[in-house]
Amino acid sequence: MEDRKRSVFISVLKDALNRVFSGGPFYLSFLSLFGILFIAGVTSGIYSIFIAGSRHAYGTYREIPLALLIATYIFFVVTSTGLCLVSSIGHIFGVQDFMPIAKRAILLSVITIMSGFLVIGLELENPFRMAIYLFASPNFSSNIWWMGVLYSFEVVFLIVEFIFIMRNNHKVSEAAGLLGIFFGVAAISNLGGVFAMLQGREYWYGPYLPIFFIASALMMGCAVIIFFTVIAYWIKGDTIDGPMTSSLKIVGKLTILMLAVIMFFTIWRMVAMTVGGTEKLLVLDALVKGPYAFNFWVLEVTLGMIVPFVLLLWSKGRRIGIMFIAVALMIFSTFFVRLDMVVAGEIVPQYWEMGVKEFSQLHTYAPTWKEILVALGGVGFCGAAFMLGEKLFNGFREAPGVEEAKIGKADSEL
Amino acid sequence: MIFKPLDKDKIFEKSGNISELDRREFLKIGLAVTGIFAGGSIVSAVSAAEKLFPRGTYAEKYPYKPHYSMVIRVDQCIGCRRCEKGCVATNAVPDYGWRTKVLEREVPQAIGQKREFIPVQCNQCNNPPCVRACPVKATYKDKANGIVMMDNKKCIGCKICMAACPYNARYFNEEKSAIDKCDFCFESRLSRGEKNTACSVTCPADVRVFGDLSNPKDRVYQLIHQLQKPVWVLKQETFAKPNIFYMKG
Ligand code: SF4
Numbered sequence A: 001m002e003d004r005k006r007s008v009f010i011s012v013l014k015d016a017l018n019r020v021f022s023g024g025p026f027y028l029s030f031l032s033l034f035g036i037l038f039i040a041g042v043t044s045g046i047y048s049i050f051i052a053g054s055r056h057a058y059g060t061y062r063e064i065p066l067a068l069l070i071a072t073y074i075f076f077v078v079t080s081t082g083l084c085l086v087s088s089i090g091h092i093f094g095v096q097d098f099m100p101i102a103k104r105a106i107l108l109s110v111i112t113i114m115s116g117f118l119v120i121g122l123e124l125e126n127p128f129r130m131a132i133y134l135f136a137s138p139n140f141s142s143n144i145w146w147m148g149v150l151y152s153f154e155v156v157f158l159i160v161e162f163i164f165i166m167r168n169n170h171k172v173s174e175a176a177g178l179l180g181i182f183f184g185v186a187a188i189s190n191l192g193g194v195f196a197m198l199q200g201r202e203y204w205y206g207p208y209l210p211i212f213f214i215a216s217a218l219m220m221g222c223a224v225i226i227f228f229t230v231i232a233y234w235i236k237g238d239t240i241d242g243p244m245t246s247s248l249k250i251v252g253k254l255t256i257l258m259l260a261v262i263m264f265f266t267i268w269r270m271v272a273m274t275v276g277g278t279e280k281l282l283v284l285d286a287l288v289k290g291p292y293a294f295n296f297w298v299l300e301v302t303l304g305m306i307v308p309f310v311l312l313l314w315s316k317g318r319r320i321g322i323m324f325i326a327v328a329l330m331i332f333s334t335f336f337v338r339l340d341m342v343v344a345g346e347i348v349p350q351y352w353e354m355g356v357k358e359f360s361q362l363h364t365y366a367p368t369w370k371e372i373l374v375a376l377g378g379v380g381f382c383g384a385a386f387m388l389g390e391k392l393f394n395g396f397r398e399a400p401g402v403e404e405a406k407i408g409k410a411d412s413e414l
Numbered sequence B: 001m002i003f004k005p006l007d008k009d010k011i012f013e014k015s016g017n018i019s020e021l022d023r024r025e026f027l028k029i030g031l032a033v034t035g036i037f038a039g040g041s042i043v044s045a046v047s048a049a050e051k052l053f054p055r056g057t058y059a060e061k062y063p064y065k066p067h068y069s070m071v072i073r074v075d076q077c078i079g080c081r082r083c084e085k086g087c088v089a090t091n092a093v094p095d096y097g098w099r100t101k102v103l104e105r106e107v108p109q110a111i112g113q114k115r116e117f118i119p120v121q122c123n124q125c126n127n128p129p130c131v132r133a134c135p136v137k138a139t140y141k142d143k144a145n146g147i148v149m150m151d152n153k154k155c156i157g158c159k160i161c162m163a164a165c166p167y168n169a170r171y172f173n174e175e176k177s178a179i180d181k182c183d184f185c186f187e188s189r190l191s192r193g194e195k196n197t198a199c200s201v202t203c204p205a206d207v208r209v210f211g212d213l214s215n216p217k218d219r220v221y222q223l224i225h226q227l228q229k230p231v232w233v234l235k236q237e238t239f240a241k242p243n244i245f246y247m248k249g
């Protein structure tokens, strides 16, 4: 029995490997590119933390201790929860049109959360101490402690959910999925809390971030699943048709809705800042016409909101190519939203109000190459894992819901 | 333009709004807000409590024993920065970090001295944001003396405490592979029987008065509870409840 299981496993793996190697030149070159990025990122991170010292290798410093790598981590983990939410709409709450994307969304949710862990693991100065003292010396009032715990739970439930959905055991998968959502939403609102509870940081402080993160997660979940589904079909060499077409159409609609929500969030946050304290005014100034104006107006607002919004409306959920460009822009832009959110919270010196010489200018931050490589390492891991996943699970050919939806359709046609 | 971020008058105006809540908070630690000062609120000797109770009974209200505090007589500072050097030498502070720093401000409108020096350091907050934020209790408030200390071996280097501290008092020390910050020289001096901090000892102008806020005989106590001169703290609005007090004279 055991032997048979093993031989089945080996043959499945062999098949998958065969599919990988016969993926064609495009597939293989992208896979290698991502693989190289991953290895380069991990090497750079290990070198920076354990050999060179982060002070020499990374662009962070006393006044800007959190920056690109934290932003990349947030980018990935918020996306992960978003994917988990999007997958649940179909596979847990039973909305048929969301069924075809469910399996891929769960796998991507696992992959993106792992990418986030990878990046933060190469950001912490002493990742090994964390493994001990998170348990040995917990601080229940710390958001970072809760972050560690909630995300660990989320990832476990996501993996269980994925394994069981692949084995078509929907009962277990749904239960795990529900727990996954619970921990996911708790984790990302708590992640907002990491920043929102720092009373010494006016720009972050307050209930905005936890709520914004949840809305932003759902938007990213939609965008990312559209993005990867389209690529998955390129990899398969199939055209998107049948239930997947209507699925993408409806996910596209949800994307527009969430994008609109995020636009209003952003507008109101900016408006509210005009009547905030000194720090808020300075940050607002930096974003609107200071050193972050390009990031804000071009990368965040134009490329991340206006253009995708127009494109998505224009595509009417049917023109997949246009939708693809729109969501690709959104994903790209969201990265900068995270980066600006993290860095802008730290640019105003703590002693600004005293008008002292030492702190009379806003702090500046520029990532180093080693830091950028680590962030790209996360992207590499995410990309490579996705591409391998597509081959390993054979492009989710029997995605749940595809069959059912087909049958459903056939039934209704009768 | 709709706003002027650098409008200093506005800033002062803002710190002038000391709410009833603030007043009450200060009363809790024994101080009354009596006025405002650039960048900080003036808190001063409280006397409501002291008129009711004799000295000494009131002192018990300070949460720690000894309740280590420092009064910085800021106008006496000549900017020699010997305190910085004393701190570096005593606490092996590397050249890329600092535990205490003397900040400099131009005051063109002043009569006489046109420059002002403001020493800053960890405020050993009574409600320390760094301690709340640390996931592994690598930084903690000592139950006996109120000093915010580090347990280096636990620090995972997440640096959230650096972001949390309203006073920029923390930095990552490579040699220790942990965050480093002012501990009122607890490790280097107090725990070895010394009574004063290195910065206070090296200051030639008697700017830094270190002592026990819970002891009415202590100079710190007396400076804070005198009635003539205003006393204030930095960034009172963050509710960190600092233990470094500033005054003139
Ligand atoms: S000043 Fe900063 S480091 Fe010191 S206790 Fe307060 S928050 Fe913590």
Ligand code: SF4
Pocket (backbone or CB within 6 Å): B133, B134, B135, B136, B137, B138, B139, B154, B155, B156, B157, B158, B159, B160, B161, B162, B178, B179
């Ligand atoms: S850097 Fe160290 S001391 Fe600071 S919060 Fe993280 S674990 Fe705690």
